[in-house]
Amino acid sequence: MGHADSPATLNGMLDRYPWLWGVDLDSASFEALLAWTSGSLPHDRRWALLRLIEYAPYSEIRRLLPLGYFLEAWPALAPRMRSRTRHQGMDF
Numbered sequence: 631m632g633h634a635d636s637p638a639t640l641n642g643m644l645d646r647y648p649w650l651w652g653v654d655l656d657s658a659s660f661e662a663l664l665a666w667t668s669g670s671l672p673h674d675r676r677w678a679l680l681r682l683i684e685y686a687p688y689s690e691i692r693r694l695l696p697l698g699y700f701l702e703a704w705p706a707l708a709p710r711m712r713s714r715t716r717h718q719g720m721d722f
Contacts, residue, residue, distance in 0.1 A: 649681060679695075683711070708720070
């Protein structure tokens with residue numbers, strides 16, 4: 631069973647963040663990508679960071695964002711952001 635800080639388990643399915651729609655990846659694997667403990671293209675650390683900042687709610691971005699890596703990667707990732715408002719928020 632999930633707790634307050636993790637996605638709920640439904641019908642025995644693996645815990646999964648809602649912003650991972652269309653991707654066969656559970657929340658633990660996603661967090662491992664952000665921590666750079668695993669991953670390979672197309673789902674590598676840069677992909678995970680971009681997915682997080684584009685689709686996750688603000689509270690989850692604050693909780694999961696690897697700040698040092700974000701500051702390093704943001705100049706290259708910024709042009710790939712689809713949402714203008716998210717882009718502006720991350721620039722701030």
